[in-house]
């Protein structure tokens with residue numbers, strides 16, 4: 247099949263085959279499972295599966311292990327049908343990777359965001375594309391910032407030089423492939439439904455706490471954007487009056503983003519370490535081994551702040567040992583973050599709340615505390631039907647998220663919301 251450049255291929259499939267292909271993402275199942283889950287009769291499933299296999303979109307695996315009777319043959323998405331490129335532009339790193347057609351990351355590179363220039367992106371994406379034979383279906387880009395639906399960035403306060411850029415045009419021109427842009431948190435919310443949630447939940451909130459904070463909200467399988475397209479700015483809700491004069495990147499005061507990202511946790515911890523003497527603190531012993539103590543106070547404060555950002559495991563380990571400097575910081579951050587997430591849960595009543603992002607990945611103890619606060623602060627009839635958990639997608643999750651933006655368009659998931667699998 248000849249694919250038009252800068253456009254997605256049109257999958258000429260019957261509606262039943264479309265639904266089955268959607269259903270198969272992130273899972274391996276038998277024909278009988280499909281029939282049961284989607285309510286199709288076995289003849290319809292056989293015809294649609296044959297159609298998908300003839301198109302090369304799915305493949306048969308071996309038989310499922312069986313305790314009796316004829317073992318069922320398992321089906322899955324054909325990983326080699328083509329590939330997508332996922333790009334994630336975050337506050338700490340820029341990640342560029344290749345996802346096979348089944349959504350698995352098979353290659354990736356990353357660069358520190360601080361020294362990354364937007365002009366470098368087209369060339370580096372082209373270089374990654376050269377790593378894989380086969381057809382590049384499209385490119386998805388997730389970014390930490392506000393974007394328009396036609397692929398422009400608008401306001402990315404935590405990324406230098408990325409405001410007001412026609413990212414999709416830049417990349418489409420360089421690569422000849424179709425490009426889709428959204429916020430990282432929204433991309434990841436969709437990826438969790440496709441690849442991270444066995445129940446394929448369609449009412450889901452993804453909360454990303456990395457260098458900055460954002461939320462992706464899925465309502466009945468569709469991304470909620472609000473009237474402007476900028477909905478989900480969880481980092482800029484006001485949570486405190488206790489920090490007068492300290493301005494957030496958005497221009498406001500008291501934002502959640504001034505409290506919860508790793509940079510702020512490291513700052514608060516460093517402040518407490520300098521002020522609070524005589525309390526039990528394994529962290530103090532650790533940092534005294536790593537930092538020289540003969541520098542001017544200001545220089546020393548800054549070195550301490552940087553050290554804690556570079557080595558967040560120092561904070562994590564100290565907290566796990568009951569460090570009296572670190573625990574109050576973690577407790578305060580978890581309170582603000584947990585209340586913010588519980589407020590969202592009370593408003594939207596999701597089935598699943600997923601916590602992700604670099605800050606939370608570095609501090610598992612914070613994740614546990616946030617989950618505890620969310621459960622305690624979400625009203626019980628909602629909480630009873632809601633799961634809150636860390637992301638299941640791992641370190642390359644943001645690449646899968648960006649890649650999912652392409653799958654979402656190709657498979658028209660918005661027209662075919664995923665069907666939860668049957669109970670077996």
Ligand SMILES: [Zn+2]
Pocket residue numbers: 481482483494495496497498501503
């Ligand atoms: Zn703000």
